[in-house]
Amino acid sequence: MLRPYNMATGAAPFDSLQVADVGDVAINTFNLQKTVDIIEQAYNDILIHDCIPLTLGGDHTLTFPVLKAMAAKHGPVALIHVDAHADINDHMFGEQIAHGTPFRRSQELGLLDSDAVFQIGLRGTGYEPEDFNWSRSRGWTVIQAEECWGQSLKPIMADIRDQIGERPTYLSFDIDGLDPAFAPGTGTVEVGGLTIWQALEIIRGCHGLNLVGCDLVEVSPTYDQSGNTSLVAANLLYEMLCVLPGVSHHK
Ligand SMILES: [Mn+2]
Numbered sequence: 001m002l003r004p005y006n007m008a009t010g011a012a013p014f015d016s017l018q019v020a021d022v023g024d025v026a027i028n029t030f031n032l033q034k035t036v037d038i039i040e041q042a043y044n045d046i047l048i049h050d051c052i053p054l055t056l057g058g059d060h061t062l063t064f065p066v067l068k069a070m071a072a073k074h075g076p077v078a079l080i081h082v083d084a085h086a087d088i089n090d091h092m093f094g095e096q097i098a099h100g101t102p103f104r105r106s107q108e109l110g111l112l113d114s115d116a117v118f119q120i121g122l123r124g125t126g127y128e129p130e131d132f133n134w135s136r137s138r139g140w141t142v143i144q145a146e147e148c149w150g151q152s153l154k155p156i157m158a159d160i161r162d163q164i165g166e167r168p169t170y171l172s173f174d175i176d177g178l179d180p181a182f183a184p185g186t187g188t189v190e191v192g193g194l195t196i197w198q199a200l201e202i203i204r205g206c207h208g209l210n211l212v213g214c215d216l217v218e219v220s221p222t223y224d225q226s227g228n229t230s231l232v233a234a235n236l237l238y239e240m241l242c243v244l245p246g247v248s249h250h251k
Contacts, residue, residue, distance in 0.1 A: 009204055010251040011171050011242035019241065022046065023055075032097050036065040041128055052244050054237055057217030060087055064102035064170050068214065071111040073081030074168040074212050078116035079103075080160065082202060083174035084124050084190035085143070086131050091198025099218070107138060112140040116164045120156075120202060121145045121177035124190030145192055153198050164209055171206055171214040171240065173199075185224025199236060207243040214240040 006010035013019060027035040035111045044064050046053050055066060060083075070077050081087070085100065088107070092098035096105065103119075106112050119135055123145035126132070132142050141163075143156060176186045179193035194202075219233045241247075 003215065005250055006239070006242045008200075009207070009213070009242060010168075010249040011247050012250055013241045013244065014223070015239075016246055017244065025115035032061070033208065036061065036097055038067035040068045045229075047073045052211060053213050054240055055213070055215035055217075056064040056233065057215060057219070060099040060102055060172075060174055060217045061097060062217065063215055064097070064105050065214065067106045067111045067170065068100075068109065070168075070170055070213055072156075073200060076110055076113040077212060078113050078164045078167040078169040078209075079118065080121045080169065080171045080183070080206065081117070081174075081179045082121050082177040082194070082199070084121060084176045084193060085126075085174070085188065086119060086122055086135050086142070087174075087213075088131065088134050089128075104134075106200070108133060113167055115169055116161075116169075117141065118143065118160050120153075121148065121194045122236060123192055145194065148194055148198060149192070151198075154205060161205065161208055166210055168212040169206070169209045170212060171203070173214070173216045173236060173240075174218045175216065175229060175236075176218055178232070183219075183229045184216045185220055185226075185229030187220050187223065188218075200239060203236060203239040203243060206240075209245075211240075211244055216240070 001015035025039055027038055041064055047069055087100050087102050088104040092100045117140035120143045135142050175183045176188055177194050180189045183195050200231040216233050216237045219229055224230055
């Protein structure tokens with residue numbers, strides 16, 4: 001059988017991995033706290049098996065319970081977080097669990113390896129002037145969107161790979177990290193974002209890392225009038241599949 005492979009990198013994930021869609025997690029749409037508990041349990045169950053979950057969202061809230069399950073299996077993980085926003089708010093409208101708080105909650109619970117947290121693409125309007133500095137004060141590396149403009153991100157990714165080394169690593173990619181020219185179908189659009197080419201450099205730049213899980217979040221079909229944002233997201237998830245440990249390569 002002919003299996004599709006990545007013409008740019010030669011990665012042939014379907015030749016070397018068993019790839020399955022395990023379907024949706026049946027959340028409780030009326031109760032967010034119960035929902036994050038359901039997600040955590042679902043990922044604990046998935047991670048009993050020797051597999052690397054790739055998750056499509058959905059609200060960035062989901063990364064918090066996924067990281068709880070990740071840390072339960074692997075210990076604190078290195079994190080590469082692509083996003084327009086830091087998502088480190090203490091609360092949103094008084095709520096601790098929200099799509100702008102997952103990395104604050106994760107940090108509080110010790111789920112992240114603070115020496116190896118990288119936030120890329122941050123920009124736009126914040127909730128507080130300290131948004132980006134809170135991350136930096138935790139020892140995290142913040143690479144704002146403006147530092148990426150007009151640049152290849154290959155050198156940055158080489159540096160990130162060097163710093164992360166062998167650590168178990170989680171990749172969380174918020175589609176709003178991209179410029180709305182490429183991905184308008186999301187809830188909190190910010191102009192001046194990353195290009196598709198830079199997104200590919202980031203994900204392909206994860207090759208060689210000990211990736212233990214990835215997600216692609218914040219695609220909102222309601223706002224995705226052409227369907228293009230979902231297409232972009234699906235392709236980025238495929239690119240993540242192509243850089244997982246154990247993927248064989250043509251060439
Ligand atoms: Mn986000």
